[in-house]
Amino acid sequence: MQRAASRDRAALLAQASAFWVDRDDDGLADDRAESDLAVAIALRTTTSRATRLLQDAHLAVDGLPATFARLSQGDIPTEWFDRIIRNARELTIDQRSEFDEIISEWDLSSIPAERFYDELRLLRSWYDADGARTRPEETRDVALECSPVDDGTACLRITGPIPEIHALAQRLDAAARAIQAQQRHALEDGTPIPFDLDGDVARELSAMTLAELRYAVITRSVLDTGGVHVPAPAHRINVVVPVLTLMGLSDVPATYDGVVPLPADMARKLAAQESVWFRVLTDPTRGEFLPLPADQYRPTVAMVEHLRLRDPVCAVPTCTRRTSSDAENDHIEEFDHAHPARGGPTSIRNLHRLHWGHHDDKTRRLIDPERNDDGSTSWTIGTPVRARITTAPRRDLLTPFISTALADSWDRYQWFLELDALDRSGFIDQFLREGGPEDPALDDAPPPPEDLGDPPF
Structure with a gap:
């Protein structure tokens, strides 16, 4: 073998x-x-x-x-x-x-x-x-790693020369210990509590643990970029929460940026922290995101948000790059700037998001997509052609599941209503008196014992 x-x-x-x-x-x-x-x-x-x-x-x-x-x-x-x-x-x-x-x-x-x-x-x-x-100085890297199981966690891995990484760990530990000591003093003296970001220290009357403080310092502190202006993110990160999960009526998971599953409790907590929610409609059975209208070359902000829901990763088959950044909106049928009416429209149906490298490949005709009537996309790779594949449109995978569950629940509800109506009419009592419920097992049962009179005691 x-x-x-x-x-x-x-x-x-x-x-x-x-x-x-x-x-x-x-x-x-x-x-x-x-x-x-x-x-x-x-x-x-x-x-x-x-x-x-x-x-x-x-x-x-x-x-x-x-x-x-x-x-x-x-x-x-x-x-x-x-x-x-x-x-x-x-x-x-x-x-x-x-x-x-x-x-x-x-x-x-x-x-x-x-x-x-x-x-x-x-x-x-x-x-x-x-x-x-490889020299240690050449290994400097910061990489985001998702958990091997969909438990709502991720890891930020920092790689570099041992002295630099150890120094970072020591500074982080020193900061956590100093803050923890000040929090304890503040609790004893009744003075304002430092670095109580979520108010947990004041509520629980206990200083944060060193692990909590290290995490808070590295995730909630302002990064020093040496005076370089860092622009705000081009897009918000979408946490898609099914409405039944949001209402606490279901525990089906949410998705972070359209890809990573999140536990229901975490999704509800994230939603509770936001003052504004964006409603996104999907087809009630297939889960397809319902399109928004547009009649111009540049997609609207709402259309780009819609595309990011539908294409959280590059639309090119086999590509795994996220479209939160380093991605561009692409007209499947090219837009004609000179004669807009002759080219592909700026519509959800004719748009998708591609990693910039694959966008360039499409511009050079190395990749040729074509949107089909059913919403799928047929891709031709290479000139001459090296491969062809048709991909189905991405949709909310939970919508069909929820739709089926609601339909089953409705069928059970209708059945109970019918039983209740039969019970109120007296039909069930009459049926039980006249013949009783049919039980095929009784057809093969032995006959009842012969009546021998009253027992002698």
């Missing part, structure tokens, strides 16, 4: 390597975009995963040919080969060639998993000592 899986993985990598386009040649940017989209559509995955697959396939077939041959023969488990690929990505061409030759000569059939990983780690460390490892 393991050998068959290895051979299958090798076959996939070999096929994918045929779609590889050089990543370092700026003149091949259009070919790379077409290739990534075509592979993503064919494998029914995201563009980012398709890009990684193509990179791994090129690295495996062209950069590690000897080790790849062992995979093709079934000698290397796929998990081991994935680890080899990860360790080879940052090596130079010469280092990679030597890395490939050494591993391919290992007696892989006699090496247990733990020893393989140890030896691979040791081998990789040799090249790290030669300078292949």
